[in-house]
Amino acid sequence: MFSFFKRKKSDPDQKPDNDVDIQPAEEIAGETGVPQEPAPEALAEAFGQALDGDAAVDTGAGEDVPDEAVDTAIAVAAGEPVAESALPEADAPVIEEPQPVVAPAVNAAPQQETAGHTQEKPGGSWLARLRKGLARTGQSIGGLFVGVKVDESLFEELETALLMADAGVEATESLLAALRARVKKDRLEDASQVREALRDILAQHLAPLEKPFPLDAAKPLIVMIAGVNGAGKTTSIGKLAHAFQAQGASVLLAAGDTFRAAAREQLIEWGARNDVTVIAQEGADPAAVAFDAVNAGRARGAHVVMVDTAGRLPTQLHLMEELKKIRRVIGKAQGDAPHEVLLVIDGNTGQNVLSQIRAFDAAIQLTGLVVTKLDGTAKGGTLAAVAAGSQGVRPVPVYWIGVGEGMHDLQPFVAREFAQALIGD
Ligand SMILES: Nc1nc2c(ncn2[C@@H]2O[C@H](COP(=O)(O)OP(=O)(O)OP(=O)(O)O)[C@@H](O)[C@H]2O)c(=O)[nH]1
Structure with a gap:
């Protein structure tokens, strides 16, 4: 089939x-x-x-x-x-036999790099790219501390900058309240000390979102990936396949976007670049592809099975129902699966991310987030809003952040590094 x-x-x-x-x-x-x-x-x-x-x-x-x-x-x-x-009467079959999907030519030589934190590549280290990406946010926040006195107008400007960076009202209030208290307690008089204090406070605020990905929690670990169109799902799956393999885990991918041929081909290409098996079937029911992938992963003794899904908006209720069904059917293939349900969010999205997380969480009970495109955003404060539980969002852990389009441009989320990139040194 x-x-x-x-x-x-x-x-x-x-x-x-x-x-x-x-x-x-x-x-x-x-x-x-x-x-x-x-x-x-x-x-x-x-x-x-x-x-x-x-x-x-x-x-x-x-x-x-x-x-x-x-x-x-x-x-x-x-x-x-x-x-x-x-059981309906046996008549004309609804599912057609799939034509083999052919993976496009990929000449990519095996990449030597790992998903380590210190690795350098053209364009600088991942942290440098994150900093560069968050520069617009960073400049608007970090820049406020240059050559100013520590007084009420500094706090007012900070409030505006945090709101502009999409930190949201709850996080902004909570961060500034903590900062005021620290300034008072430690008698901070120098703006650069206040900036350092804000960096610490933000790191503490974001810390609950930091969680290592439990790659060995099950074998195979079944990971379902969802998100709105263009968030970076397929790209992130490709990067993750590379990172997991670098850790010695065998990976199997399921092309759950059975509607868009380009999406399947994109996943197949990522699979080829990583020398990873991809299960795909044109026009099939995505739940059936997921079901088959889980069984194949079990049969092959794979460490990880990642199930890609088509992009969808939370307002497309029928597609959200389809997502629920994929989750249920995965559970029928393996009782305790999916073990991880990831939502990929575009770091440029701003406050709308909160309603995305709420809707996808309600539909498929998220276990983690992947935040992409942080190499070019002015919306770096959004994660502060997530950590604060703004607008009733559950603070779902952030496993990884995407800082570019390349194979290695996905890094574990580390609260302190993120705060440093956002506020600057
Ligand atoms: N700069 C940058 N671009 C990224 C990142 N992650 C993904 N992209 C780009 O975002 C675009 C969309 O990525 P896809 O992986 O196709 O997104 P998708 O969610 O699978 O898309 P659909 O299947 O259409 O829903 C591509 O051009 C990616 O190269 C990132 O971290 N940084």
Whole structure:
């Protein structure tokens, strides 16, 4: 039913090169045998049965599968009894057999760099790029401390700068209250001391968001990734695949954006660059792709399975329902999965991030955030708003921050470094 890819295959009819891994999922599942789970082939059949006759809703994200049909299909594939009324008559199949998706040519030589903090590359270290990116915010905040007296007008200007940086009312008030108290207690008279104090206070404020990613919490660790269109999901998955592999973990990717061919190809390309298997199927139900990927990950003994999903706005309720379904179906493939549910947010978004987090959290119970594009934003204060629980948002941990488009431009979030980049030295 599904195809597996590692490298470019120039002619679908030709026998693949030795380093090309294109196998039917059922063969892979048979390698180690995961007997309790329905074989993908059985699932395909079951989906065919279960879907036929059901009015599939066009979600705008590809051929959607009604939820009951997924349940029925899984039950059928697993050999469980299913109410007859749940099984539509066998007629024309709804899911077409996938055409193999061919990964584009990638000449990328294996990259030597790791996801370490100190690594240098053209354009400077990641911290330098973060600082540069946050410069507009940093200048507006850090610049206030130059050649001024510590008085009420400094606090007023700080308040404006923090609000302009999208720190939000709650965080701004809380940070300034703490700063005033520190200035009083430590009798700070020099503006540069006040700036240092603000940096400390901001680092403390952001610290609850800092959490190391628990890569070894399960095997395979099933990670579902969601976010609005263009937030940087696929790029982040590619970077993460690289970082996880650098830590010795084997990775499998699922192209859950079954609607947009370009999105699938983008993931396949990232997979090829990292020599990682990608499961993709054009026009399939994304929940079925996710289900199959989890089973394949189990069968192959992968350390991590990352499931990409199509971008969607929280206001597109039918697409949010689809996301819930993907989460549920992953849980049917493996009871305790997904272990991590990540929301990728664009660091340029500002306060709108709060409603994104709230909506995605309500739908799929987030476990972490990835904040991208921090290499070019004036909205660096948004994470302070998240940490403050502004507008009723749950302070979801930030696992990583994106500071560029390259393979290594994803770094663990470290509150102190972030505060330093934001406020300046
Ligand atoms: N500067 C910069 N660009 C980034 C970063 N992360 C992603 N991008 C760019 O953002 C654009 C969108 O990234 P994608 O990974 O395609 O985003 P997506 O969320 O998968 O997009 P959809 O599938 O359309 O929803 C691409 O041009 C990326 O190169 C980052 O940290 N910094």
